[in-house]
Amino acid sequence: MNAETVRLWLDDRIGIGSIAAVARKKEIPVHRHSIWYYFGGMTLFLFSVQVGTGILLLLYYRPSAETAFESVQFIVTEVKFGWLIRSVHSWSANLMIATLFIHMFSVFFMKAYRRPREMTWVSGVLLLFLAVGFGFSGYLLPWNKLAFFATKVGTEIAGVIPLVGRPMLRFLRGGEDVTGATLTRFFGFHVAVLPAITTAIIGAHLMLVQMHGMSVPPGVDNEKVKRMKFIPNFLLRDLIGWVLAIGALAALAALFPWELGEKADAFASAPAGIRPEWYFLFMFQTLKFIPAKILFFDGEVVGILAFGLGGLMLFILPFLDKPDKPRRKTVITVIGVIVVIYIVVLTIIGYLG
């Protein structure tokens, strides 16, 4: 049985020929901003790494307050190459969030969310929220001191949202405090709920990308722009990036293994300089800077509602930006630049502080 026989067999049954035809037909615009096209694929690749390493970690991880820390300790000290899998999982999670941010802002500034790609953007923003949810839920799973208190602070922040805050806090924690019950449900979110939703939305996101093709930024002439084939030209270039990403992950895991820290202790005092993961830091730092009272309102509540509103604006962005209103386009671009600078500066301040 040769390859052609297999192809024909599959074509008969699942129509692989038509899929291949679509893939062959797919083209990528080549212009001075083409580099940003690679970040979507890189994010998807890092997500695949997360799924692979996550499944391997699941073989040994035990999700309870009594066993979680010890099981991760066992993974990194006793299991053959367990240290590598755990470190790659942690580093890859962070790199994935980073590439996701880059991907999102590149789409933002290249106005790729405009008609007819509104739903591609909306599904992408949902994926960003899900990725952040993965980060927040996964951070607690090693059940170490830092994660314990960061989760405590994080869920407390969620708890101050008017009306829904307290019920949400109790739902997230599985009670009034961060306990073993919180760990168990975070584990459930991390390995079942979020992956199921994410897989479905990634499927929809990719389908929409294929359906609408790659967007050409406003400054580039769509008619005259050069194009390259997705297969093999773009895919091979993607592959180079993925291979290099594997190298970067291996180097980070070997040279800077992800720390395990000390086991969580609810009765211990919170460690000094407690702060969340870097991608939450700009929000955390903002809440620290906000005065206790703004007019008659609680400063923290105002801050959280402002971030909520920011998230909503991001979500409905395609419906705010109209190509026939150039003034609005400029305002949105300026706001985008300010937001990027704000995130970078506040994150740096958070780290230095």
Place this chain on the structure above:
Amino acid sequence: METTPVNQKNIAAASTRSRFRALKLVPLFALLLFATVSAQKKNSCVECHSQMEGALSEPVRLSKGDVHDARGLSCVDCHRGDSTKDDMAAAMDRRKGFVGKPKPSELPAFCGRCHSNAEFMKIFNPRLRVDQEREYSTSVHGKLLKSGDQNVATCVSCHGNHGVRAINDPLSKVYALNVAETCGSCHGNREYMKNYNIPNDQFDKYKTSVHAKALYDKQDLSAPTCNDCHGNHGAAPPGLASVANVCGQCHVRQATLFQSNPHKTVFGLMKVGECIQCHSNHGIMPPSDEMLGVGEKSACTQCHGDGDSGFAAAQRMKTSMDEMVASIGRSNDILNRAERAGMEVSKAKFELNEARDALTQARVTVHTFSPDELDKVLGPGLATSNKGYAAGGDALAELSFRRKGLAGSLFFILLLAGLIYLKVREVEKRQALRGQ
């Protein structure tokens, strides 16, 4: 029962009421009534003495914050007389029992009139001891006072007179942090102590001691000060045979081991003070392993010389201890090195605590003065420490393996990336030739 000096009417009322034990709230009512009545009553003592100058106004000034004043007791409760009278002679009428300034020899009984009366003291604090006067009579101070020495410490020397404060009040002269200074005010005064033929450097020595460091620097109020070893009201130097019992109040295990080894008997025969012989008394330094063995700072060589079995035992114990200390240090170093390199060694580091515990236990077991007993404790600790060292070595070996593995992997990864790049170029060249 001896009559108390306190207002007779109130005392009688208090005594009568206390008989009705079933009525548990009665003492409280009595106290409240007593305090209210005293507060409202005219007090000509205060009226006159507050107008006076110098020492005669001091009692009024000092009584603010005095523990007796705070509980509603007044001048006449100690000094008697009649404070309702404006006339000085009537107020301080000796026929009414007035006592001005009691002589030192009168003071124990003067204070003891209330403080030795269990029934009366119960009104204020049921847990308060009432044997101070009796204890005082057994103290060196009490005995000397009885023999006619009016310079020795009495109640007021330590507690003050009109400014008496509760012992847990930081302003009290007998608050834990102030005791040594209070005792030292007499015992450190060379001129004052010249007739007693005892050293007067105790306070100076104490200030350099490990106990003083714990008390003053760490503010550990449980750290021993003068009264913890000498007693307070019954203050006396511990006898030679009871030193270990005194130190053993806190250092229980050391004292127990010492009591059951031959040094106890020998020290008794030599008439040297048990623990003191090696650790000294007021200026006790933090013990170190150097006190063991036959080196310059050895306590053993005070009695043992080269050639005797004690000398050899001291040498052996010191060698074992040094080996243990060095082993823990080595293991700790290698584990720290591995940890700094990012290796996960927290379990091994935690287990090394068992070796540290063994070392602590060995430092106590030294009081058996038996090398075999010491080795029994050190053996498992040494094994744990060696295990920690091996874990550190394994972690560093693993680190080296990872780095070599990374170098090899990166070579193949970069090679693969390079090959794909060449493939891209080849494909694009072919496409250009085909005009695609």
